[in-house]
Amino acid sequence: MIQICDDKLLIFNLLLLMSVLACETSEILTFTAHERGKVEIRCPYESRYEEKKKYLCRGECLRVLKDKVVESESAAKDERFSLNDNKSAQIFTVTITDLRTEDRGKYWCGIETGRGNLDDFTQIHLEIKQVSRVSGVTGEHLNIICHYESELKNDVKFICKESSTSLCEKSAIKVSSENNRNGRFSLRDDASAGVFTVNITDLTEEDSGIYWCGAVQRRQQHKNKWISVIDLNISAEVVKMLNTHH
Numbered sequence: 281m282i283q284i285c286d287d288k289l290l291i292f293n294l295l296l297l298m299s300v301l302a303c304e305t306s307e308i309l310t311f312t313a314h315e316r317g318k319v320e321i322r323c324p325y326e327s328r329y330e331e332k333k334k335y336l337c338r339g340e341c342l343r344v345l346k347d348k349v350v351e352s353e354s355a356a357k358d359e360r361f362s363l364n365d366n367k368s369a370q371i372f373t374v375t376i377t378d379l380r381t382e383d384r385g386k387y388w389c390g391i392e393t394g395r396g397n398l399d400d401f402t403q404i405h406l407e408i409k410q411v412s413r414v415s416g417v418t419g420e421h422l423n424i425i426c427h428y429e430s431e432l433k434n435d436v437k438f439i440c441k442e443s444s445t446s447l448c449e450k451s452a453i454k455v456s457s458e459n460n461r462n463g464r465f466s467l468r469d470d471a472s473a474g475v476f477t478v479n480i481t482d483l484t485e486e487d488s489g490i491y492w493c494g495a496v497q498r499r500q501q502h503k504n505k506w507i508s509v510i511d512l513n514i515s516a517e518v519v520k521m522l523n524t525h526h
Contacts, residue, residue, distance in 0.1 A: 335352065338386070361376055385406060441491050
């Protein structure tokens with residue numbers, strides 16, 4: 281009888297270990313944004329949860345004690361957070377505006393399943409980048425320098441112009457290390473120094489805006505790694521005219 285109990289206990293422990301490992305190895309969705317900007321955290325779900333309550337939880341999000349920063353059908357604790365549930369697309373989106381450094385960290389997309397405390401979760405990692413401000417003058421040229429970690433040395437580097445990483449797709453890429461030049465934009469990658477430099481010539485005021493330095497990670501299913509963000513401000517040179525009275 282004791283042996284049977286031990287066997288049952290062993291099987292229980294193995295099942296528990298398997299469930300823990302399954303939880304730990306589940307994919308973590310990473311979102312990257314910059315200070316003072318905004319981010320849209322997209323949380324897909326199964327059709328059976330269309331009518332269930334959705335929420336975004338911060339920190340460890342314990343089964344009993346949950347720090348819900350925003351949830352459907354309720355006012356958010358912080359007005360910077362909002363939640364929109366698109367039931368036809370089976371995805372709910374949490375938008376955070378006026379981002380701050382302290383907003384970074386671990387979150388969970390949560391769905392109340394109706395099975396007690398056993399809600400459905402997807403882990404989210406939110407990364408907030410500090411913005412480097414760079415100024416230039418129309419007609420001149422400047423260099424944007426992007427430092428990266430050694431693990432990215434063999435990956436394709438790029439710079440794109442867009443307010444958020446979700447919009448920073450191929451259509452927004454100004455130049456990459458695959459072609460090194462695109463119009464007034466050129467890119468030089470120094471892998472030994474861990475830095476790539478983007479040169480922009482004949483600057484115009486339309487060049488102003490948010491730029492993202494990134495790399496396409498070959499080992500991570502070609503997912504983009506966001507390295508740094510630059511707020512570029514190009515202004516016309518003001519020439520002060522001195523009126524001389526004779």
